Amino acid sequence: MSDYLKYYAPVAVLAVAYAGFLLGGDWIWLGIATFPGLAILDSCFPRDFSVRRINSAFWANIPVWISTLGPLLLYPLFAWRIAQGGMTPWQLAGGVLSCGWMSVIPLIPAAHELYHMRHWLPRTVGHYGHLCILDCTRDIGHVVGHHIDVCTPKDGDTAPRGASLYTFTPRAVVESTLYAFRKEADALRKKGLSPLDIRHRMWRAIAAQILFQCLIFAIGGWKGVVFALCAMLLARFWVETFNYFQHYGLIRVEGAPIGRRHVWNHLNPLSRRVAFEITNHADHHQNSYQPFYKLEPHKPAIWMPSVFVCFLAALVPPLWQNLIAKPALRKWDFEWATPQERELARAQNRAAGWEDWLGEGQAVPANTATAGI
Numbered sequence: 001m002s003d004y005l006k007y008y009a010p011v012a013v014l015a016v017a018y019a020g021f022l023l024g025g026d027w028i029w030l031g032i033a034t035f036p037g038l039a040i041l042d043s044c045f046p047r048d049f050s051v052r053r054i055n056s057a058f059w060a061n062i063p064v065w066i067s068t069l070g071p072l073l074l075y076p077l078f079a080w081r082i083a084q085g086g087m088t089p090w091q092l093a094g095g096v097l098s099c100g101w102m103s104v105i106p107l108i109p110a111a112h113e114l115y116h117m118r119h120w121l122p123r124t125v126g127h128y129g130h131l132c133i134l135d136c137t138r139d140i141g142h143v144v145g146h147h148i149d150v151c152t153p154k155d156g157d158t159a160p161r162g163a164s165l166y167t168f169t170p171r172a173v174v175e176s177t178l179y180a181f182r183k184e185a186d187a188l189r190k191k192g193l194s195p196l197d198i199r200h201r202m203w204r205a206i207a208a209q210i211l212f213q214c215l216i217f218a219i220g221g222w223k224g225v226v227f228a229l230c231a232m233l234l235a236r237f238w239v240e241t242f243n244y245f246q247h248y249g250l251i252r253v254e255g256a257p258i259g260r261r262h263v264w265n266h267l268n269p270l271s272r273r274v275a276f277e278i279t280n281h282a283d284h285h286q287n288s289y290q291p292f293y294k295l296e297p298h299k300p301a302i303w304m305p306s307v308f309v310c311f312l313a314a315l316v317p318p319l320w321q322n323l324i325a326k327p328a329l330r331k332w333d334f335e336w337a338t339p340q341e342r343e344l345a346r347a348q349n350r351a352a353g354w355e356d357w358l359g360e361g362q363a364v365p366a367n368t369a370t371a372g373i
Contacts, residue, residue, distance in 0.1 A: 028081070
């Protein structure tokens, strides 16, 4: 039972945000206040390598559904609070930040879990849960692109070495949107249809967003729409910043098998729970239908700090690269990369202007040709 209850941590985070909106006033900042709170607590506890003992998919997925639908319903509540009048700029900022943060955690990992399921209903709910980040076609780039091209130059979700959070994020937003559009258009062409046919998922995504904004307008007027869109735009970019840490600088030869080593895992206990194991997803790249509670921590992997620590460090690129990214990648190059991957890694290091730790004079352990595969 205790393992089932662990995944109500994101529900508790969501409940704190709802309490803030219901109480009103400066309490509206409660939602975003959970971010520094989680960051501090997650960093204080030791890493969690435990394997979950969960057998019932029904009971395990209840918090997933709550964490997908809850952030979506928070926006009408925000609009209602705006309609009551009297909100100061400070309180409006708190509402935008709180809605934006709930649209990242817990929404994104919860929706991600749903659209990786086989049944049409959770997949559909997962798609449209992304109304909160203005991206109801996100699963296309993730499932069709990322899971096939991960750690190669083709993957827009894999940040190359040397890329800062500030250069990666806007590029990832644009690339993922265009990728989904092109893939849907290509699928329609194969059926002999126009790439802009009404069956293109883009049109459904736009229609759903218009309907959702009409609901916001009916509750909170144009002011409600403006601030809801501000929160959604914030969330859209914020989501990509967390993608930045999942595969940063990792290398894979195109067409080569995807290994558990092609993922950075962040195994702190709170991030595992509030993000439905998305920070522990090496197994997920081996079998994308594997439910979150069956993912096992990859103990031999290179340990990374809490994902919250990584995010805060990346706000200062030299801090992120010199204290976290470079030491981890150097270790990965020598202990986990294949010879072909080391060649590509050395080229990326040079392109990034980094030191050439894979230079001619460096000794490579003999067993690394197959390590971690």
